[in-house]
Amino acid sequence: MRSQDSRLSPAWVARTTVTYDELQAAAGSLWWLQSDPDHGGVRRVMCSDRFGTANPVTPSDVPVGGQLHAYGGGSFAVVRGGVWFVGNDGSLFHQPLGAAPERIVSVLGSEQYGDLVPGPDGGVLAVRGDGTTDEVVAVSPVGAVQVLVRSSEFLACPRRSGDSLAYLEWPRDRMPWDSCRLLVGNISSDLPRPGHTVAGGPSEAVLQPSWGPDGSLYFMSDRTGWWNLYRLHNGGVEAVLPIDADCAPAPWEGGYRSYGFAPDGTVVLTVLDGFSTELVAADPTGALRRLGPNLTSVKPYLAVDGDRLAVIGSTPSSAPGLWSLDLAAEADAPALPVTAAVDPNPSWTPVPPSIGTARSPGGPVRFLLHRPPTAAAPAPLVVRAHPGPTDDVPLRLDWTTQFFVSHGFAVAEVLYRGSTGRGRTFRQVLHGHWGEFDVDDCAAVAEHLRSTGVARPDAMFITGASAGGYTALQAASRPGPFAGATAVSAIIDPAQWELSVPEFQRPHAAVLRGPAGAALPERIRCPVLVVHGTADTITSAKEAMRFAQELSALGNDHAALFLEDGDHYLSAPAAREQALRAELDFYRRIMSRPTT
Template identity: 55%
Template sequence: MSGEYGGPLAAKWVARKQVSHDELLAADGALWWLQSDPDLGGIRRLMSTRPGAPARARTPPGVSVGGRLHAYGGGSFAVAADTQWVVAEDSKVYRIRSGNEPEPAVAVADGYRYGELHHAANVLLAVRGTDEGDQIVEITPDGDVRVLVSSTGFLAAPQLHDGALAYLEWAADRMPWDSTRLMLTAWPDRTSPGRLLAGSDREAVVQPLWGPDGQLYFMSDRTGWWNLYRWTGGTIEPVAPMDADCAPAPWEGGYRSYAFTDSGPIVLTVHDGIGTELVSVDRGGLLIRHATDLTSIKPYVAALGDDVFLIGSTPASRPSVRMIDLGLPGERPALPIGPGISGIPGPQVLPPTIRTVRSGELSIRFLLHQPDGGLPAPLIVRVHPGPTDDVPLRLDWAVQFFVSCGFAVAEVAYRGSTGQGRVFRQSLHGHWGEYDVEDCATVARHLLETGQAQRDAVFIAGASAGGYTALQAACRQGPFTAATATSAIIDPARWEKVVPRFQRPHAAILSGPAGAVRAEAVRIPVLLIHGTADEIAAVDDTRRLVKDLATLGRPHRALLLEGVGHYLSAPTALEHALLAELDFYDSLMRREP
């Protein structure tokens, strides 16, 4: 760190800088997205802007946008000329007319969770679900609900065009990144059966969109890579074949990793598990790279005319809404679209380096962040959540908090991570708590053996599924001095029974011989951080583990955050977690040998 921010960053400052931008959408001649507000406890507000105008919030401070359909929500708003619909934290749909206060869009209260909103041809569609199954519904202006499609499995991504309704479906015992089906049915005819267009037990189809040419586009991993295809009405043809993933695993609804411009080219993302690029492809299949200054792009790409918008970032700038003009020649940087939307001022940071090690028969890549004091340094091996997730090459102030305190941080794209094809993504199946631990330990040993990590100060930290990995590492003989687990999964078998329906197959598919984390197996000090209102990984298992560790006299600390959910999204919760983790490591490094 350098400049006026010299020295360690303040946890309070870092917690307030973790502003998120999500669900970018072009509609009604404007750009719309969700943005968290640290001044309001981290709630997410619907924002919009038109060309040349400043961005403004379209939802009041008392409404946080984003429901819990399929546990993680998504597709949280839809837009018409004078009306917006949003899914609030209670997973209900609200309508906002001409700046008035939100009002319920569904006349009769029900027990469903809503999401995946889609507005087309003056029709508002949504997906709603319970533990018994999902439905695609039409919500009328009067608040009535008409069921269009029902399934005992899962439904997603309804897309309406010219009397045809396309949607995704997958079985109750599958995850949408393993096996989905792209279906087509007539609308408003609610009696016709759905027609299978693509997808199988060995193919995951994601992100269907009707193009301006009337053809249905979608991403499929039928070749082992998520690439863009189109259905012409009779055949399916590839649009831009490549050995790279152009979409992420669909943890949330509403992802759009490609967009259509007025002049013809389609813009899409290309991901390698760490970095993301933006390219355009014309009818002849020619690929052109754009915005080469960006290293990470969220799965939301939108277009107004030939202006392309995305949520992009670099190793020195946080994710923000940016614009690319495809009509301008040459390589041009992506520009922030307006004041207050670009990166957040802060200290200069040293970009991480991308490293590779061999683990088993595979090459494992990781990002290495170095402190100002250089190497060797105390090391934190950071395990991403998911585990079906990636390691984005972007500025993360939570990582920089520890870097500013003198730690090196290694972020590992371990087996099971996304962006490296279907085979790598599924390589953790049946081996959760084994291969992920082995890959993280291999990175730590490599940095120790090459003199880049300080001995007796090698820590592992992870959240959610990454917390399970960290705790399993604490149960093995290995290079780690201590482990931090935030919002951790403790017992996959029990978690499978209590987790929201969407993720139950995930636990079954991943689980292997490692099993539950048992207090008697823990070999090193552990810090457990958990919110008491966590709906993804219940706090009871963490409480039980803390009690067992205390009974056995094993060194541990615990921080239970009252009323906090899975993500520690409120700035105060993140601040307390950062300080607790830092103090945990400092106390271990200060002790006598």
């Protein structure tokens, strides 16, 4: 058996977590956002050449990333001789390469900038929103702002080709993955004017418009129930690669790019199934081949640079990092790492998970199962309800999961109803049933693992963050298999959350919430650990504190941890470390109670 020395420590996991986002290819280099524990989780723009030498571009004392539409995205754009980026207050900065950043446009009130793409003459195109009005603007290097489009709806993804501007628009009472239109307008006039709709509508969600090298306008649409790639051609819409699979994720952030174009006309895109993400290339004849089969998870940031493709990818044994593929290589050629991998823990080797299926009241429910390699079965079980709930369960190395596995827990990650990667119908089935169908599916997985001898019947726990925290609290509020629940940055009352959440997400709360209602302390049937950051801007720390206080008054088995200045994601390494330690101690305390 492995010794206790092989167990991962909370501090090691917190120091190891590095995130990569918004990868793009420009000026012969790769550029991306990175946050790592050595800089307190601050996001910086990084740049790398093809040899893998990475250097920070922006300083750590000017964090990158705003909160346009609550979650930001499209945080930087590379232009000749420098970069534009959004500061953490939502304002616009320009930084010549090798020089210090300069604030070009300050924000007023609730304004936020985001969705940046290069503009003409070294300027930038962006979306500017203030909570009531969105605008597509062109900003010159000296800070002159021209409004190209103004709308009372949400706007995203400005893409310019000559005097033509393509962009997305969706109603303020809908989410962009439920209803979104693609518009094209002429911007030769100095006055802002709306474009005309070319795709999308009330029951169709269009994503990620892009002008292709052939001059056509490409985009993702779920008009068939699956997000597939289309193009506007000869006055009509035609499918580029019809497939019964989602080729893009739900657009939580700006700047996603789930497809790209090679010089020979080959289209590269992602294909999702809820767990894994495949890279597929379709040449001009329509012939398909798979790229980088060693990768199992790929973030929606494809960067094509000539005959090479760079991605943020991962495998069951490697955490997300930068990988490169030769588009001219033979089929099934593996992707090669660009960035150095995190030094592994010398005493712990991750064990790849298996994919399982359980029966729930709604039918089959799939899950990833991570099992301790040497622990005797049955083992204590942690069921993880992913956040979102419009999200998936990526098949990749996650050190938080490995932390619990190293301490003898089995971990099940549930692709419950409402998740993405399984088409429009599957992700919308949770509408009006939040706190019901997701809980049913998580409980069904736990019962399945108990009945098959994987899980200890007296030591099955559920954990979740954000929307997953609400799922965990609702699971703790009904008779069921769980001996304890952990709610991190949790939504507690969907009705109250709808009133307080950033406007972008209010329709999400409205369409999801149903009879389950608020998680109420008096309904809780098992011990609960509440973890929340005091600086959370997505879910209410005050509501969580009140909930924890009322729980404490009802019994001594509950616990709470409130992290000073912690954000919604507990991004700071110290916050992540404290949360991991508290959750492990919570489960151990429950398992150590005498049985009756």
